[in-house]
Amino acid sequence: MGRTSQANPQPNPDFLRRAIALATENVASARGGPFGAVIVRDGVIVGEGANSVTSSNDPTAHGEVNAIRAACRTLNTFTLEGCELYTSCEPCPMCLAAANWARIDAIYYGCNAADAARAGFDDAFLYAEMCKDHADRAIPSRQLLAEEAWSSFAAWLAAPVKIEY
DSSP: OOOOOOOOSSOOHHHHHHHHHHHHHHHHTTSSOSOEEEEEETTEEEEEEEOOHHHHTOTTOOHHHHHHHHHHHHHTSSOOTTEEEEEEEOOOHHHHHHHHHHTOSEEEEEEOHHHHHHTTOOOHHHHHHHHSOGGGSSSOOOOOOHHHHHHHHHHHHHOSSOOOO
């Protein structure tokens, strides 16, 4: 993405404590897994979320993704440049990708991926899957209708009105 970080050089541990509290409250209330996150801009929480995968039947409803969605609603934007993500655990590949797409400036986390694996949330296979050839992945994928599919990109490129991201 090639952006320069504007993150606060001194992270605020209180924001990470809030993410940890969200994760712990989430488990205690049986709403989901032990993951919480907050998005901060200019020293103010603009979005927060906890894992709601099982309660919402949505495998993408990780704490970080829920916090990103909340912050985008609060700020009425799809980009979170100038924001920091504080999360109770190192983001999984999906959440790391979401933070990059959202243009988060910095990520601060409590537990790491090894800690998550120790608790039964092992994402190592996802990192390995991304390095494999398409045909060798656990979910094989194969390209079809490439020329027809290009019509969507051609329409995008020719569109006189669009919001680039």
